[in-house]
Amino acid sequence: MTVWRSRVRLWWAIFRVSVEERLVYRGDFAFGTLMRFLPMLTQIFLWWAIFDAMAARPGETSDVNAIRIKGYNLHDMIAYMLLVMLARAFSSMPGLTSGIAGSIQKGEIKKFLIQPVDMLGSLLIQRIAHKLVYYLIAIGPFALVFFLCRSFFDAGFPAPDQLFGLVLALVGSFLLGFAMEACLGLVAFWLLEVTSLAFIFMLLTFFLSGHMFPLDLMPAPLDRLIGMLPFQYLAYFPSAVALGKVTGEDLVWGLVIQYLWVIGCWVLCRWLWVRGLVRYGGYGG
């Protein structure tokens, strides 16, 4: 009991320090928030252009809104892109991989070997703190954008059960994103330099998570493969839930599989940490 109480106190202390640290850099922060919207805008314009071009083809109906790509009309596509932006605000982990790799390379990791505190746990709490601060500030711009774009959501505001599913999927995407990128960072115990690996991972995430386009646009054999990978839970899955594409039993199963991936990646993370430390103890320091 007291063990847990002091543990929770420690978590709270880490959380508080992390929030304070985050609030130091106001300029960087505001800039980072804005920057999240820009790429999304270009993507929305890109899809707009694609739909326009399709509508302009001879023999097509000239009404843009009647064009569909595998079931997506222009509104669906823009709504999807906006939701992906929301999902990535949860699942992307800027600086996590490079941070872990850097602290292994520079030996800052020693701190966590000497002090009675767990590094992965600390990093997770730190990240939660950073994300919460981010949401607190970004909720304004996000709400504004979604409000301005409300006409694109043809299905309207999601139903309560859908909304609940969305919240779970977003939290899951945060945990999964953290675990996957932390694993990648821990590879530095063996490779020391993980920059190129992180770059490959970023590219894979971009395509396989649905960040670039909805995954159900993928042709037949590929979509099966992608369905078996964890990436889709970082962006596509939460967006699909919000759009009402995944409902009922599918939603429940989707969440179960998502959280199984979370557990799996977290276990892998722990394993890499333990094995990495054995190696570090033998070679490094």
Place this chain on the structure above:
Amino acid sequence: MVTRIAPPEKPWRLASPKTMPLIEIDQLSKHYQVYQKQEGLWASVRGLFHRQYRQITALDAISLQVERGEFVAFLGPNGAGKTTTLKILSGVIHPTSGTCRVMGHVPWQRANAYRRRFALVMGQKNQLWWDLPAQESFRLHQHIYQIPAEQFQATRDELVDLLGLAKLMRQPVRELSLGERMKMELTAALLHRPEILFLDEPTIGLDVVAQHNIQQFLKHYQEVRSITILLTSHYMKDIEALCQRVVIINEGRIQFDGSLAEIVGKFDQERIVSLRLADTTGIADLQQFGRVTRSQPPQVQLRIPRSQVTSALTEILNRYQVDDVSVSDPPLEEVFAHLFTQGREATDQGASAPKEDMAGSRRLTGEARH
């Protein structure tokens, strides 16, 4: 709070737990594999497939015991194994062979019960939150080490007072000077009242005043709290000011373990005699008394074997008109430099180290260091 259990393989220690050494190192060795890269592009490509490794011995079967309340300095050239020893003792790395127990714990098992009882401060590494005032890091330490609130406040206030940090508590760590940061690091490390403090180059890069302050603080704190401190340093001033016991490590082996006075007595067989002559005639003849190390008439500096200093001085004062005379020990640096090179010669040329040109090698190393 923590019951200390004697190691099972040495049950006789149970009878007298008070005499049990705080730190016991037995035949500790550490070898590293280091990737050997050949020069050139082709060799780099070959290195992708076939790598050559060289084994480096950082520690070679060292044994050592430290009692509670000792202030021990580890001394040696770069790469001698000092930091490796501290890393093993603090559980950061594990040895290739040998055993080690600190307060009954095997360090590299990293039990929380052990980690709450020591602290490690590395001169160039920062364990404080860079962008926040140190105060925030201190509070975090309170929870990491589960320090009761009153004890935390008392210890913090005491340390802040001793180190004169009160005004700096609200300043972000990144805006502190190196010396101030080091003081903050020490405070953070001592908040949980560790029984053992490992210090790796605590004064590296500091100016003389800051060095002195840190020394004074360590000395005072060690006396008052009677904690055990193991320190590595390159600054002889640190060692002179602080440590009763000096362990000299070179090439992974312990070359000397004893008091500073013993070292000086044992290895330092010359004294420096500085003269200012009123009349410089016959100045060249001075070399019959010893080795002339500097001659800038009317100033002359001589090295005279310890046993002959008195007779030589009498003779000199008889023969020459001397304005001023002083006798001093060679700088400590020189003694150690000599020791280190002696160790290297011993390993290079077998057990019998050449003795005939001690003075020569001393001069060389002295020059090399300055």
